[in-house]
Amino acid sequence: MxxxxxxxxxxxxxxxxxxxxxxxxxxxxxxxxxxxxxNIDEPIVSVQTTYRGASAEIIETQVTQILENSIAGIEGIEIIN
Missing domain, CATH: 1.20.5 (Single alpha-helices involved in coiled-coils or other helix-helix interfaces)
Known part of the structure; x- marks a missing residue:
């Protein structure tokens, strides 16, 4: 069977x-x-600005703020510190 x-x-x-x-x-x-x-780490980009001989206020207004505004315009950017 x-x-x-x-x-x-x-x-x-x-x-x-x-x-x-x-x-x-x-x-x-x-x-x-x-x-x-x-293990997936969130993508992190670190940008440092230096301008030898310039004061902190000049670096902040003439370099850092311009970079932050440009980076903020990129699609997909969630946090800028």
Missing amino acids: SLFELFVRRPVLSTVLSLLVVLIGFVSYTRLTVREYP
Whole structure:
């Protein structure tokens, strides 16, 4: 008697075994863990401005504020410190 004949002659057995396979698959799926989550750091860009011989106020008004305004116009920029 082949496996096919057994399941045809005993439909309850085939249904129970099918449900058992589905149940084992579901339990296995719920217990499945993902071990390899990638470490994704948010992209950060650091811009430093220097102007030798200039005071802090001149650097702030003539360099830093102009750069901040230009960078703020770029799409996707969320925070400027």
